[in-house]
Amino acid sequence: GAVVSQHPSRVICKSGTSVKIECRSLDFQATTMFWYRQFPKQSLMLMATSNEGSKATYEQGVEKDKFLINHASLTLSTLTVTSAHPEDSSFYICSARAPKEANEQFFGPGTRLTVL
């Protein structure tokens, strides 16, 4: 299957700082990438859908000015958590849809964000 990477895998930051998370599709071009957030013992919550070359579509309740998404190329999408606060501490996971396998999403390994 297709491979998706995320960087960094773990990040610890102080409250008020911004954190950028990268999501890359390594062996395919992903026209659509998805960003999820998962709190402990809860399921995945879709935050936004990122389409290459256009603005991301955010889910209800997700602040687009706080969670900045850039999908500048067919292999890279970034999520920036601006002015992070402790309540933003979570597991952030990206996934990508491969054009030839439109019904399957390939997940990155996730990024564990801890805001002190």
Place this chain on the structure above:
Amino acid sequence: GQNIDQPTEMTATEGAIVQINCTYQTSGFNGLFWYQQHAGEAPTFLSYNVLDGLEEKGRFSSFLSRSKGYSYLLLKELQMKDSASYLCAFMDSNYQLIWGAGTKLIIKP
């Protein structure tokens, strides 16, 4: 509206068989997925059903009944490494995945 439901937690014995059920409601449907997720890791793909029936893949099988809005994941010859959360998700008419809360499977020796 849309909703999806699966049990919160199940316990089974090593070497046995376990069936994890998932029910869903949606007006648009493009398939049912099962993912496995170990603690602290991202989900990994297990199966995809878009037509009614049983799909077998090694020790894991997945079943779908579209008319009943029902799916199950069957795990045979359970191993300790199968202890994980199992997430079911359906793809709606917009090709967006709608996730269940996950079933935590505990395997006992």
